[in-house]
Amino acid sequence: MQQPTPLPLSTPNRNLVRLTFVRGITWTGFLAAIIFGIEVLDFQLSVTPVIGVIVAMGLINVASWWRLGRPRSVTDVEYLLHLLADIAGLSLLFYYTGGATNPFISYYLVPVTIAAATLPWRHAWIIASAALAGYTFLMLFYEPVPQLSHAVVGPGISLHVLGMWLNFGLSASLVTFFIYKMAHALRRRDRALSRTREAALRNEQVLAVATQAAGTAHELGTPLSTMAVLLAEMRRDAADQPTLTADIDLLRQQVDTCKARLQQLVANADRRRLAEPDSRPAVAWLEQVVQRWLVLRPDVTHRVEILGKRGTPMLAVDATLEQALMNLLNNAADANPENIVISLDWNADEVIIDIRDHGPGVAMSIADQLGDTFVSTKSKGMGIGLFLTHATINRFAGGVSLYNHEEGGTLTEVKLPRLIAGQ
Numbered sequence: 001m002q003q004p005t006p007l008p009l010s011t012p013n014r015n016l017v018r019l020t021f022v023r024g025i026t027w028t029g030f031l032a033a034i035i036f037g038i039e040v041l042d043f044q045l046s047v048t049p050v051i052g053v054i055v056a057m058g059l060i061n062v063a064s065w066w067r068l069g070r071p072r073s074v075t076d077v078e079y080l081l082h083l084l085a086d087i088a089g090l091s092l093l094f095y096y097t098g099g100a101t102n103p104f105i106s107y108y109l110v111p112v113t114i115a116a117a118t119l120p121w122r123h124a125w126i127i128a129s130a131a132l133a134g135y136t137f138l139m140l141f142y143e144p145v146p147q148l149s150h151a152v153v154g155p156g157i158s159l160h161v162l163g164m165w166l167n168f169g170l171s172a173s174l175v176t177f178f179i180y181k182m183a184h185a186l187r188r189r190d191r192a193l194s195r196t197r198e199a200a201l202r203n204e205q206v207l208a209v210a211t212q213a214a215g216t217a218h219e220l221g222t223p224l225s226t227m228a229v230l231l232a233e234m235r236r237d238a239a240d241q242p243t244l245t246a247d248i249d250l251l252r253q254q255v256d257t258c259k260a261r262l263q264q265l266v267a268n269a270d271r272r273r274l275a276e277p278d279s280r281p282a283v284a285w286l287e288q289v290v291q292r293w294l295v296l297r298p299d300v301t302h303r304v305e306i307l308g309k310r311g312t313p314m315l316a317v318d319a320t321l322e323q324a325l326m327n328l329l330n331n332a333a334d335a336n337p338e339n340i341v342i343s344l345d346w347n348a349d350e351v352i353i354d355i356r357d358h359g360p361g362v363a364m365s366i367a368d369q370l371g372d373t374f375v376s377t378k379s380k381g382m383g384i385g386l387f388l389t390h391a392t393i394n395r396f397a398g399g400v401s402l403y404n405h406e407e408g409g410t411l412t413e414v415k416l417p418r419l420i421a422g423q
Helices: 011-039 047-068 076-096 103-118 121-140 159-237 242-274 282-296 319-335 384-395
Strands: 152-154 278-281 302-306 314-317 340-346 350-356 399-404 410-417
Touching: 011 047, 011 076, 011 103, 011 159, 047 076, 076 103, 076 121, 103 121, 103 159, 159 242, 278 282, 282 302, 282 314, 282 319, 282 340, 319 340, 319 350, 319 384, 319 410, 384 399
Parallel strands: 302 340
Antiparallel strands: 278 314, 340 350, 350 410, 399 410
């Protein structure tokens, strides 16, 4: 049977990873300091229990690393127990190494700070109370180490003062490391949540538009059929009037075009549910989209520029991406149909399509809202086309940006991920 894969590291799991890392540094430093004190400074310590405490904390650290590999999230209670184990280990170590006279006694503040930054209010107070209880106990009961207060390492500097300085450096470094990493993780999570909320809102809006479009397409079928029947009858009645017959034929062509577009809309939706995007050369795809656009907009004058010179970039495309690009081309043509410049460039990661028009540009008051809500740059527009264009290109992991060109008009920049060969 296939083994379950480990869960991704959530924020509590990452905090336990950092706590385990901090614990390893701390107790390795304590071990080095104790060995130095015994061998160099002739400290009179109960070696067996001291080493026993350090070995026990090392085993807890090994068990923590093993536990982090299990497919189960870390809970607040479990994290609380880890911090309580750290306080218990510190209390035992300090009991055999001078109690409250040990210059490292203020290291109690490190687990208290970590708890305050990562645990709920009640759990943080449990850790603070345990640390205070341990400190109070060690003021009354401990095994003294006379060398801590009598030994001198320099002019006016006792070993106790030096130990306090070392403890401050160690505590400040570990607290800074832990708090910075935790704050960085929180900021990254907030950014991810913000992007998720924006994507969910955009998807809801797209779904609402799609629902309305489906309902409208269904409702338009009946009146179009009625119009087709009436136009056929009108043509028979006007058989002896060539001018009127020509107008009726034109109307019938328009009705048939509307019906064909609705049928194509449904067919494309069905294909998109079943098929994956096609892989197409970017140059050929862009030229094809431009040619289709020119059929609909014969009034425009344009120029296509291929700026990239190396390689043949590939894109993942489908009918929705073609429609999105045509929406942007139509926006440029609506702004000014004269001298529209369409350029294609690429690098190792992206394909960039720029559309430059010579219209009035984008008003700064709505520039930041374009594509996020139904805001339009046209007097009679609803902003739906640009909104759906943004949503479609974002679905392909791309992006759309609109700029006011320094020489006038609007520069629309479309960035799409370039497919890797063989992908």
